[in-house]
Amino acid sequence: MNIKNLIREIPNFPQDGIYFKDITPLLKDPVGLSAAVQAMIEPFVDAEVDIVAGIEARGFVFAVPIALELGCGFVPVRKPGKLPAATLSRDYALEYGETSLEIHTDAITPGQKVLVVDDVLATGGTLAATCQVLKELGAVVAGISVLAELSFLSGRDLLAGYKLKSAIVY
Numbered sequence: 001m002n003i004k005n006l007i008r009e010i011p012n013f014p015q016d017g018i019y020f021k022d023i024t025p026l027l028k029d030p031v032g033l034s035a036a037v038q039a040m041i042e043p044f045v046d047a048e049v050d051i052v053a054g055i056e057a058r059g060f061v062f063a064v065p066i067a068l069e070l071g072c073g074f075v076p077v078r079k080p081g082k083l084p085a086a087t088l089s090r091d092y093a094l095e096y097g098e099t100s101l102e103i104h105t106d107a108i109t110p111g112q113k114v115l116v117v118d119d120v121l122a123t124g125g126t127l128a129a130t131c132q133v134l135k136e137l138g139a140v141v142a143g144i145s146v147l148a149e150l151s152f153l154s155g156r157d158l159l160a161g162y163k164l165k166s167a168i169v170y
């Protein structure tokens with residue numbers, strides 16, 4: 001099963017010059033979806049993860065089955081203004097412009113080992129900001145699992161010091 005074959009590239013989406021990795025063909029393929037989730041879990045089966053943090057929105061799709069398989073719960077890291085209770089937020093740079101992300105302040109019990117999950121690692125800003133808010137809440141980042149890494153953008157450099165695993169590398 002080559003899960004890369006189930007990811008299609010859409011040129012100039014959502015803006016000119018971006019080659020968007022569209023995972024919807026993978027998500028609708030039961031064998032491919034299962035293989036992708038298994039590949040993302042495999043490096044962390046012995047990491048004694050307590051909880052899985054998923055990044056809105058496509059990170060949620062993978063984080064929940066990974067959490068179930070590891071016997072953990074799930075916490076959402078969301079775009080601003082979506083979470084209803086008290087939040088901690090962090091601004092960060094995108095390829096174009098700025099944004100921020102939020103997490104509930106009670107999402108993590110200090111000392112919990114967290115596995116961070118997203119679909120695509122591009123510049124690394126989203127994952128770096130996520131790890132920062134988690135650490136501010138007292139979490140131990142046990143690792144980062146992404147489906148696909150765009151290695152030509154060197155996002156991994158922003159995440160030095162974390163155990164970062166990608167099921168697919170471009």
Ligand code: AMP
Binds near residue numbers: 018055118119122
């Ligand atoms: P970054 O902070 O630059 O690593 O961007 C990561 C976030 O943007 C991830 O949550 C991805 O879902 C999304 N993203 C960035 N670039 C792409 C791309 N070429 N194809 C699909 N998603 C992308």
